[in-house]
Amino acid sequence: MRYIREFYRFLKHIYNSRELLFVLIKNDFKKQYLGSYLGFVWAFIQPLTFIVVIWFVFEIGFRSGPATSGTPFFLWLICGMVPWFFISNALTSGTNTIVNNAFLVKKVAFRVSILPLVELGSALIIHLALVGFLVIAFLLYGYRPTVYWLQLPFYILCSVLLLLGLSWLTSAIRVFIKDVGQMIAVLMQLGFWATPIFWSIDMIPTKYQWVLKLNPAFYIVEGYRDTFVTKVWFWEHQNITFYYFGLTLLCLALGAIVFKRLRPHFGDVL
Numbered sequence: 001m002r003y004i005r006e007f008y009r010f011l012k013h014i015y016n017s018r019e020l021l022f023v024l025i026k027n028d029f030k031k032q033y034l035g036s037y038l039g040f041v042w043a044f045i046q047p048l049t050f051i052v053v054i055w056f057v058f059e060i061g062f063r064s065g066p067a068t069s070g071t072p073f074f075l076w077l078i079c080g081m082v083p084w085f086f087i088s089n090a091l092t093s094g095t096n097t098i099v100n101n102a103f104l105v106k107k108v109a110f111r112v113s114i115l116p117l118v119e120l121g122s123a124l125i126i127h128l129a130l131v132g133f134l135v136i137a138f139l140l141y142g143y144r145p146t147v148y149w150l151q152l153p154f155y156i157l158c159s160v161l162l163l164l165g166l167s168w169l170t171s172a173i174r175v176f177i178k179d180v181g182q183m184i185a186v187l188m189q190l191g192f193w194a195t196p197i198f199w200s201i202d203m204i205p206t207k208y209q210w211v212l213k214l215n216p217a218f219y220i221v222e223g224y225r226d227t228f229v230t231k232v233w234f235w236e237h238q239n240i241t242f243y244y245f246g247l248t249l250l251c252l253a254l255g256a257i258v259f260k261r262l263r264p265h266f267g268d269v270l
Helices: 002-016 018-032 039-061 073-095 102-107 112-140 147-176 179-194 206-213 216-230 238-269
Strands: none
Touching: 002 018, 018 112, 039 073, 039 112, 073 112, 073 147, 073 179, 073 216, 102 112, 112 147, 112 238, 147 179, 147 216, 147 238, 206 216, 216 238
16 A cells, blocks of 8 residues: 555656656757757657668568568558657666766756656657658558557557656666666667567467567557557457556556665765
8 A cells, every 4th residue: 555655646746747847858858959950850760761771671672571461561560660669769768867867866856756757758759750650651551540540549558657667667777787778778679679570470380479479569569550450459459468567567566666765875876
């Protein structure tokens, strides 16, 4: 009950500090591209360039790609790439948020636990813009909006909750163990290839597929494809949905506890 009350107070603090949170998110987003000629455009050049290169390799170069049930490979691909970029960017920046904002931790009296939310919000801005690009791409290919598109906010919320728990955990440990930042970068590289983003899980023997489904990014990537391509509701995958929410709750609880225990020592180490 004590942890539930703590979490409730944390949510209440976020609501009461919503104006400050929005300002911090806005400033963080602007800070990343301050001084560059193209400004915010750089936030989208890298992911869009990578998507176009992969599309060119498989559509023009090899002229082969995984089976996509009649859906153009480009659309099938970006349904996986868009959520992956959000997961990768949010977790990488969230891991370093306490270290990068040491001046706030040491000099300003405010709740440090909202700092991972700042990085998460900044990454979410880019993600929502890429989701807009995804929707426009489907419309240009002649696809009409369907009722399944309504579950897109559900998968975005699922991503945010998991990333918040992981960011609390990794950002707190990163203050004391610098190697955590490099470990997350390596895990993101491994996770990219271990997640069926530009290859289909049907290419793996059925008896081994459960191993890949343990990766929480699999649930989000497949969720985007269920929304736009295969037209499947999230409740039709009951087992993996329960697994994902169980893992998310575990990450939120563990991240909150570790963050709370280590928070009093941030100032001393930084």
